[in-house]
Amino acid sequence: MNGRYFVVFAFLMLINSVSMQSVHVVNANLGHSVILPCTANHRTLTVYWRYNDSKTVFDIIKGEVKFDEQDPVYKGRVGCFPLEFAKGNFSIKLSKLKKSDVGIYTCHFPSTLTPGTVQLRVTENRTGDVMRRPDSLLLFLLGCVLLSN
Numbered sequence: 001m002n003g004r005y006f007v008v009f010a011f012l013m014l015i016n017s018v019s020m021q022s023v024h025v026v027n028a029n030l031g032h033s034v035i036l037p038c039t040a041n042h043r044t045l046t047v048y049w050r051y052n053d054s055k056t057v058f059d060i061i062k063g064e065v066k067f068d069e070q071d072p073v074y075k076g077r078v079g080c081f082p083l084e085f086a087k088g089n090f091s092i093k094l095s096k097l098k099k100s101d102v103g104i105y106t107c108h109f110p111s112t113l114t115p116g117t118v119q120l121r122v123t124e125n126r127t128g129d130v131m132r133r134p135d136s137l138l139l140f141l142l143g144c145v146l147l148s149n
């Protein structure tokens with residue numbers, strides 16, 4: 001690769017990694033709870049949490065939680081940390097995770113155009129299944145060896 005192209009390539013990779021950092025990827029287990037992080041870098045007490053830029057997850061208006069517009073899917077499953085508001089921490093806790101919770105969560109501030117973005121992935125805890133399969137395969141093979149003798 002020509003040196004000049006390499007510099008351009010390295011620069012593009014750098015831009016890519018920097019822009020990637022602004023999206024938090026959060027993995028959580030089905031049925032468990034998860035904290036979706038959001039921090040304000042300016043003074044505010046109003047934050048709108050949205051799912052896939054459509055459903056209302058949670059609204060904090062002038063430091064108070066408003067449930068008026070919350071989508072029924074999130075009813076009773078979202079909590080926040082009011083003691084953290086003064087520090088600009090508007091993270092929320094989403095409980096009893098469902099498969100359908102997978103998607104993009106954004107926290108919008110009235111005075112800024114770019115929202116905080118969290119990508120939630122929900123994984124099923126299949127550790128048990130994965131562990132069992134090699135075991136039964138091993139037993140099957142062992143059985144074959146014993147039978148063939």
Ligand SMILES: *[C@@H]1O[C@H](CO)[C@@H](O)[C@H](O)[C@H]1NC(C)=O
Pocket residue numbers: 035039081084089090091
């Ligand atoms: C925000 O508050 C939550 C809940 O207390 C905590 O888990 C998280 O680490 C805090 N985030 C920051 C950036 O302080």
Ligand SMILES: *[C@@H]1O[C@H](CO)[C@@H](O)[C@H](O)[C@H]1NC(C)=O
Pocket residue numbers: 052102103104
């Ligand atoms: C939300 O967005 C995610 C990823 O962009 C997509 O997989 C999911 O189907 C969307 N959910 C809804 C209800 O639109």
Ligand SMILES: *[C@@H]1O[C@H](CO)[C@@H](O)[C@H](O)[C@H]1NC(C)=O
Pocket residue numbers: 029125127128
């Ligand atoms: C997966 O499930 C097992 C058994 O139910 C449990 O012991 C383990 O802690 C779970 N793993 C995670 C990451 O939650």
